[in-house]
Amino acid sequence: MAAIAQISLGVEDPERAGAFWMEALGYVRRPPRWDGDDWIVIEPPPGVVGAPIAMDTSESPAPELPRIHLDLQTDGDLDAEVARLVGLGAQRVDWPFYPEPGERHPDEVPYVVLADPEGNRFCVAGVH
Structure with a gap:
């Protein structure tokens, strides 16, 4: 295998x-x-x-809607981790597929879509 x-x-x-x-x-x-x-x-x-x-x-160029991407998980505060990654050179992405308020499943962890300095999209999940 x-x-x-x-x-x-x-x-x-x-x-x-x-x-x-x-x-x-x-x-x-x-x-x-x-x-x-x-x-x-x-x-x-x-x-x-x-x-x-x-x-x-x-x-x-990096695709705007990649078929494969990295998912990162933080054990800490999501907002703090996003701020740290943006400080390293990541950029926030205007992602059209975030769940609408009230539509997120209760077990779903909040996430933010970012792009690395090369434009590759990735997600960061954690608790607000």
């Missing part, structure tokens, strides 16, 4: 994207595989569970 080895993000500037995601997730940069290896792969620090993320250079 196959397993996910890493998640690859298409980015214009791998250094900028890698720096953002390292700060956002507390990840560390994986050493290059060989001399001249220009791939940036970040991963959880030793002993921490999580999937590595590779920054793959791409010339295509």
Whole structure:
């Protein structure tokens, strides 16, 4: 059976994207595989569970409504985490699919849609 080895993000500037995601997730940069290896792969620090993320250079723009995206979960205050991520370079996204007030299921956790500095959309969920 196959397993996910890493998640690859298409980015214009791998250094900028890698720096953002390292700060956002507390990840560390994986050493290059060989001399001249220009791939940036970040991963959880030793002993921490999580999937590595590779920054793959791409010339295509990030889609406004991606079919696949990252979901982040905060154990703390959602608003504080969103403010921290925006301070690192994320941008709020005008997302047309937020549930209307009163339409959210009682068990659904509130979330905010952001874009990383490269325009890749991701969600952050937590408690207000």
